[in-house]
Amino acid sequence: MSGSTIMFYLLGLMTIVSALLSVTSRQIFRSAIYLLFALIGIAGIYFWLDYQFIAAVQIVVYVGGIAVLIIFSIFLTQQSGEELPAVAGGRALFSALAALAGLALVMSLMLRYSFVSVAGGEAATVAQIGEKMLDVNGYALPFELVSMLLLAAMIGCIVIAMTNKTEPE
Amino acid sequence: MEPGLYHLLAIGAILFFTGIYGFFTRRNLITMLMSIELMLNSVNLNFIAFNKYLWPGSLDGTFFTVFVIAIAAAEAAVALAIIINLFRSHNSINVEVAEEMRH
Numbered sequence: 001m002s003g004s005t006i007m008f009y010l011l012g013l014m015t016i017v018s019a020l021l022s023v024t025s026r027q028i029f030r031s032a033i034y035l036l037f038a039l040i041g042i043a044g045i046y047f048w049l050d051y052q053f054i055a056a057v058q059i060v061v062y063v064g065g066i067a068v069l070i071i072f073s074i075f076l077t078q079q080s081g082e083e084l085p086a087v088a089g090g091r092a093l094f095s096a097l098a099a100l101a102g103l104a105l106v107m108s109l110m111l112r113y114s115f116v117s118v119a120g121g122e123a124a125t126v127a128q129i130g131e132k133m134l135d136v137n138g139y140a141l142p143f144e145l146v147s148m149l150l151l152a153a154m155i156g157c158i159v160i161a162m163t164n165k166t167e168p169e
Numbered sequence: 170m171e172p173g174l175y176h177l178l179a180i181g182a183i184l185f186f187t188g189i190y191g192f193f194t195r196r197n198l199i200t201m202l203m204s205i206e207l208m209l210n211s212v213n214l215n216f217i218a219f220n221k222y223l224w225p226g227s228l229d230g231t232f233f234t235v236f237v238i239a240i241a242a243a244e245a246a247v248a249l250a251i252i253i254n255l256f257r258s259h260n261s262i263n264v265e266v267a268e269e270m271r272h
Contacts, residue, residue: 005170005171005172008172008176009172012176012180015180015184016180016183016184016187019183019184019187019188019207020187022191022203022207023187023188023190023191023194023195023200023203023204023207024191028197028199028200031200031203032199032203035203035206035207038184038207038210039206039210042184042210042213042214045177045180045214046217049177049217049218049221050221051217051221051231053231054213054217054231054234054235057234057235057238058213058238061238061239061241061242062206062210062238062241065242066206066241066242066245069245069246069249070199070202070203070245070249073199073249073252073253074199076253076256077199077252077253077256077262078199084195084196084197084200085196087194087195091193091194092194094193095189095190095193095194096190098189098190098193099186099187099189099190099193100186102186102189103182103183103186106182106185106186107179107182110175110178110179110182111175115174115175115222115223116223117173117174117222117223118222118223118224118225119225122225123221124228124231128228129228129231129232132228132232133232133235139232142232142236146236146239146240149239149240149243150239150242150243153243153244153246153247154246156247156250157246157247157250160247160250160251160254161250161253161254163257
């Protein structure tokens with residue numbers, strides 16, 4: 001086993017274990033921290049695959065943005081030290097069964113199909129990604145649409161979270 | 170065994186169904202949102218894995234991942250704004266409380 005293989009298995013194990021702990025932990029703050037580790041593990045897998053740009057975006061947006069946003073909302077809405085109510089036994093059992101059945105289905109389909117890996121191919125540089133993103137024949141339209149969506153989401157958030165200071169008479 | 174496409178797809182599938190399990194069992198809106206983030210991440214992992222191993226010359230998987238991340242960020246921000254607003258009016262963020270939002 002080479003070092004790279006060991007690294008991959010460690011990253012995969014860290015991601016899966018943190019994700020499982022994140023959905024089962026009874027303390028919501030710990031749950032958020034485990035989610036943070038799962039996201040870092042996925043960023044590590046992107047680094048392992050030589051997709052540095054995506055890994056950086058993952059760390060900046062998910063780990064630095066969404067996880068912090070979630071942690072702040074927990075601070076704003078949760079009493080400290082309060083545990084989440086235990087999941088009812090029947091619901092946990094049937095949810096686990098549904099998830100395992102779905103997993104078995106997907107895995108069996110995946111293993112039956114033989115993907116032919118194409119060797120070689122250099123990972124794209126950031127310059128190539130930037131040129132393609134602003135290319136009219138590439139991804140300029142989705143890029144503009146996503147920027148409009150982000151603007152709309154930002155205004156929507158401000159409107160939703162705004163408190164009405166001046167109550168009407 | 171040398172890790173390849175199947176290992177990445179297996180990690181993606183396990184992450185996705187972990188998210189499904191969390192979405193089914195949790196009753197707190199923030200933890201449900203966290204499960205959704207796990208599912209979106211597993212999809213991103215699949216995009217990157219297919220891009221790397223089946224179409225190494227193209228950039229399509231990379232772009233889909235970037236757009237999914239951007240939309241997930243917008244979605245999380247709006248969802249958390251709604252959740253905080255719900256907490257202000259109902260003092261709770263359980264999904265049972267959220268059904269009153271339609272009034």
